[in-house]
Every structure is written in structure tokens, then in C-alpha cells.
Amino acid sequence: MSKAATKANSGDDIVQWVTFKLADETYGINVMQVQEVLRISEIAPVPGAPHYVLGIINLRGNVVTVIDTRIRLGLPTAEVTDSTRIVIIETARHVVGILVDCVAEVVDVATSEVESAPNVGSDESANYIQGVASRDNELLILVDLNKLLTDEEWDELASL
């Protein structure tokens, strides 16, 4: 049985999420999709890349595209700090890096705790929100990384 998706005694599935901060909000991504977390290093810009692409990094000989998650999510941009991290994730189609303000922790969330995302007039590009969960008076926004970009955008990323 996977450590990331176990069953509690009640039969409720428990999923582990890596949480990170963006603009003071806490987001979660499935731990199984996280390969590693890096301190920010030199990111080489790619001419003609989409606006949400920061550039590429060399990860032990492999080229990995880094997405500016704040821009992708329509949040205001922020300065890079000591806490800024690049989370290397593996989606159904690609391995990419996402830039986050800081990585917080790994949390267990029972599926029964996950509520559907509140409909707050979000545009179609915001359907990457898989759901939300309340933890310690804080809202955890769970992200479906496969939907972070559209199919066309994933294709465009692959062609960089």
C-alpha cells in the first residue's frame, strides 16, 4: 500500500500533500508528484516562451522548465527570498519546476476533509483547484498539477 494514499480505520482514504505558500495562501500538491525541492539557482530565460515561464534550469544534466506559479495563478509577483524554492514535479506528461514562496510541510488529508472548490467566479484556467480543506483555521488549496496548464500549454512547454 502506498504511503501517500493509505486508508484510515474508518475506511477514509488519506492522501499526503506537500504544502507551499504563495501570496500568504497555503497550497497543496500530491506528494507522489513531487520529485524534489530545490533552492533557487540560476534560471536561464527562454526567448519567446509563454509569460508564465521563468526559464530553464540544468538539473543534473536534464533541462527542466520552471514556471512562475504566481503569474500562472494570476497572483501579484514577488521578490525572490531565501525561502523561495523550486519544486520539481512530475505531471502526467512532463517534469517541470514550479517556483513557490516557500515549502511548508507534508500533511495528511482525509478525502472526507476535502471540499469542492468554492465557485468564486474563477475563470476556466483556474480549474486546477482540485478542492479545499480546512486545517488549523487555515484553508489549504489543493492543486491538480495535471490541470495547472492546458493540453496546448503543456505541448508548448514541451517544445521549448
Add this chain to the structure above:
Amino acid sequence: MKQDTRHDTLLEQQLALGAYLDALLTGSEAPVEQGVEPPEKPQARVSAAPGSEPAQASDTTGSVIPVWAETRFQALLFEVAGLTLAVPLAKLKGVVPNTQGLSEMPGHSPLFLGVTPYQGVQSKVVDTARFVLPKDRAAPLETGIAERSAHLVVIDEGRWALACSKIGDVIELEPAQVKWRTAAGKRLWLAGTVIELMCALLDIDELTQALSHEMA
């Protein structure tokens, strides 16, 4: 002389506000363009609780009077960007100070400030000022979000919360004290205006419908 001038200014402001509230009701001669219009409906509908009798409209004026206002009713006053609004207690779930802040959802409509937990429900917090004010008055609202969301007026069983800057008194009103929206009124979320208090009385059922429409 100074007192006269001040009195004249106050009178002018009251007249202007009165004219503005009147314009809100009719929707025809608004002094300024309305920022966000709820969806047009072929006929104004009166809000009614499930299973309740349909509300009556005055034959003489064509006013639409909600069920909760058929007799003397209470309402809570609150302030939004200088405009006093009133929510009927019959439709009010609660009032909370916004002390813990709001969780902002990415990619949301500018009409929404975020969500906040309220009695086990994630209440969607509406930027009330942006919703009710005309576009040219709502535009300069970019600053002061914290101030204008100091309190939250929770409605619709906690599904929505209206951000406001100040909570006022609870008042009692006779239906006759309210100038009710007519069937021709375009702002269905506005039940009527109370000129003596210079406030706009909200029709919560219509308001939540309009907000849901904004989400569609």
C-alpha cells in the same frame, strides 16, 4: 452665516443621496452608471421563503414587497464605502469581525475577496462596495480592502458574506416607511430605500441569485 452655509451643504448632500437612492430604485435615471447589474428578468420577482405565500405587490404603485416585510420588521444597518445598507434580520445569518483574514482563491472574480470559514461552511466573501456602487465610484476602491472588509455580514445560511466597513444599529421599520422597488426596477437586489435613514434595503434572495449568476 456659517451655520447657514453648513446647513445648506448638508441639505444638498441629503438631497443628492436621496436622489441617488431614488435612482437606484428606478434604475432609469441613475446619476451615474451602475457598475454591476444583476441579470435582467422579464418581471420582478418577490423573494419568498420556501413554502411561503407569494408576496403581494401594491396595486396602486406596483411596488414589490417581500414576504418578510408584510408586517413590521427589523433590519441591521451596515456601511459600505460611505453608503448605508440594511439587511432584514429575517435573512441574516450572522455578523462577524474579519479578524482572521480571508483566504484568497486564485483566478477569482474581482467581485470576491476570498473565502472564510463560518460555522463549518466556507463563506464566499463579496466585495459589496464593488457590487453595489456605480463603476466610477467602485474604480477608486483598489485601496482600503482591509478597511472595507472590517466586518462580514453573513447571509444565505453562511454561503455568502458581505464585506462592510462598519456595523450599525438594528432598526425597526414599518413597510410604509420603505419606498419599495417597483416591478420595473432593474436592481432586483434592492428591496427598497428608507429615505429618512438614507439607506438602501437589500433583498437578500435576489442578491444571492445575482451573485450566483455572476459565478456562472
